[in-house]
Amino acid sequence: MIEDLSRYLGNPRNVDAVLELLLVHVRLALLPLVLGLVVAVPVGWAAQRFRRVRGAVLGATNIVYTVPSLALFVILPSILGTKILDEINVVVALAVYTAALLVRPVVDALDALPGHVLAAATAMGFRPARRFLTVELPLAVPVLAAGVRVASVSNISLVSVGALIGVGGLGQLFTEGFQSAYDPPIIVGIVLTLALALVVDALLVGLRRVLTPWQAPARAGAGRGAA
Amino acid sequence: MIGTVFGWLTDGTNWTGGDGLLRRILEHLRYTVIAVLGAAVVAVPLGLAVGHTGRGGTVAVGVANAMRALPTLGVITLLSLTLGILKTGPVLLGLGILAVPPILAGAYAGVQSVDRAVVDAAAGVGMTSWQRLWKVEVPLAMPLLLGGLRGAVLQVVATATVAAYVGLGGLGRPLLDGLRVTDYPRVAGAAIVVAVLAVLLDLALALVQRQVVPRGLRLARTSVGGAR
Numbered sequence: 472m473i474e475d476l477s478r479y480l481g482n483p484r485n486v487d488a489v490l491e492l493l494l495v496h497v498r499l500a501l502l503p504l505v506l507g508l509v510v511a512v513p514v515g516w517a518a519q520r521f522r523r524v525r526g527a528v529l530g531a532t533n534i535v536y537t538v539p540s541l542a543l544f545v546i547l548p549s550i551l552g553t554k555i556l557d558e559i560n561v562v563v564a565l566a567v568y569t570a571a572l573l574v575r576p577v578v579d580a581l582d583a584l585p586g587h588v589l590a591a592a593t594a595m596g597f598r599p600a601r602r603f604l605t606v607e608l609p610l611a612v613p614v615l616a617a618g619v620r621v622a623s624v625s626n627i628s629l630v631s632v633g634a635l636i637g638v639g640g641l642g643q644l645f646t647e648g649f650q651s652a653y654d655p656p657i658i659v660g661i662v663l664t665l666a667l668a669l670v671v672d673a674l675l676v677g678l679r680r681v682l683t684p685w686q687a688p689a690r691a692g693a694g695r696g697a698a
Numbered sequence: 699m700i701g702t703v704f705g706w707l708t709d710g711t712n713w714t715g716g717d718g719l720l721r722r723i724l725e726h727l728r729y730t731v732i733a734v735l736g737a738a739v740v741a742v743p744l745g746l747a748v749g750h751t752g753r754g755g756t757v758a759v760g761v762a763n764a765m766r767a768l769p770t771l772g773v774i775t776l777l778s779l780t781l782g783i784l785k786t787g788p789v790l791l792g793l794g795i796l797a798v799p800p801i802l803a804g805a806y807a808g809v810q811s812v813d814r815a816v817v818d819a820a821a822g823v824g825m826t827s828w829q830r831l832w833k834v835e836v837p838l839a840m841p842l843l844l845g846g847l848r849g850a851v852l853q854v855v856a857t858a859t860v861a862a863y864v865g866l867g868g869l870g871r872p873l874l875d876g877l878r879v880t881d882y883p884r885v886a887g888a889a890i891v892v893a894v895l896a897v898l899l900d901l902a903l904a905l906v907q908r909q910v911v912p913r914g915l916r917l918a919r920t921s922v923g924g925a926r
Contacts, residue, residue, distance in 0.1 A: 539857070542890070542892045546886055627767060628767050631770075631772060635860070636877060639771075642769065645772045645776075646863075657779070661772040
């Protein structure tokens with residue numbers, strides 16, 4: 472098996488193809504993450520602020536999450552008017568999942584803000600929009616970051632399912648390997664997916680540290696680079 | 699376009715027979731139930747043990763999170779190539795791996811969420827470690843435990859479509875066959891059936907989840923004004 476693997480990776484053409492798929496995978500997983508976050512923050516804000524919106528939004532996010540990814544990939548073209556093999560379908564589908572996953576953490580995080588901090592900001596003359604962007608949102612980062620980490624792992628592994636409709640980044644290594652009954656591309660695909668999830672997760676943890684400088688590092692010495 | 703999808707779904711001949719939707723739904727449910735039960739047999743005791751003893755939590759959560767990143771399609775294709783002899787084995791194993799992390803996390807979080815004072819009180823009235831687990835921690839952990847199970851069922855129902863890719867049945871069959879011959883109503887129709895199945899299963903489990911909340915816990919909740 473290791474012999475096969477080294478022979479597969481010994482061919483520069485294979486390596487190029489794999490790297491290209493890796494790039495596609497990164498794009499298909501991370502673009503929806505950003506889009507979903509951008510949607511989830513205002514929606515979560517509205518849900519936290521207005522009681523009526525809250526029930527509707529949280530109910531809707533639960534339903535969205537029950538729609539299987541493959542189903543969404545193939546239904547979206549008829550709603551968006553895109554071609555079935557278009558990357559956009561996967562991006563939109565994963566962005567919808569990401570948004571659905573992140574609305575609740577946004578609401579929870581805003582719910583949990585200490586009232587005296589908000590009162591202090593208001594007393595200092597912060598208008599609602601500025602208070603939200605410069606006080607509430609930064610304080611929500613720890614809870615939000617936890618949600619973003621879950622969404623990133625979920626996106627990175629869901630992208631592969633797109634291979635069944637011909638758009639799947641590293642997932643295409645699985646379909647190619649299966650069709651030619653050849654293990655190495657599948658193993659490479661699994662390992663790279665795991666590695667990608669790990670690297671993105673580490674980056675997100677680092678980003679959270681940078682964004683929340685007031686939080687003490689979890690372990691002594693762990694926050695050396697965070698200042 | 700929506701009309702043709704509806705037409706496909708309401709055509710009785712698409713539901714019956716050897717390749718009909720009814721048979722595919724049953725296959726789909728069979729894969730789901732076996733995979734989730736198999737995962738639960740492994741993950742529930744593990745999660746309860748970790749939560750009860752308070753040992754190994756970081757390792758268990760770490761492993762569960764790494765498992766979440768495993769691409770199921772990759773696992774299933776690889777297992778099918780290497781263990782090809784057992785036909786449904788690879789699919790059930792791949793789907794089972796998918797179901798482990800949410801169940802493990804639910805069981806662990808459930809036990810962990812139990813108020814320490816309650817567990818201490820149980821110890822104070824003379825309950826053994828085993829009695830505390832079964833009579834106090836497990837009942838109080840039930841809502842979160844079932845929440846994890848619900849999450850696992852959702853993910854597995856959605857992903858069981860992959861089974862068709864390695865030559866098995868389930869609702870992925872009409873979906874992928876339809877894609878191959880660009881029969882769009884069949885593709886979308888099957889996708890809708892999967893989504894409806896997922897919603898129905900989730901609703902059923904939500905009802906069960908509501909039933910297993912211990913009466914005392916329900917009272918405690920309503921008395922603090924429904925705060926979560």
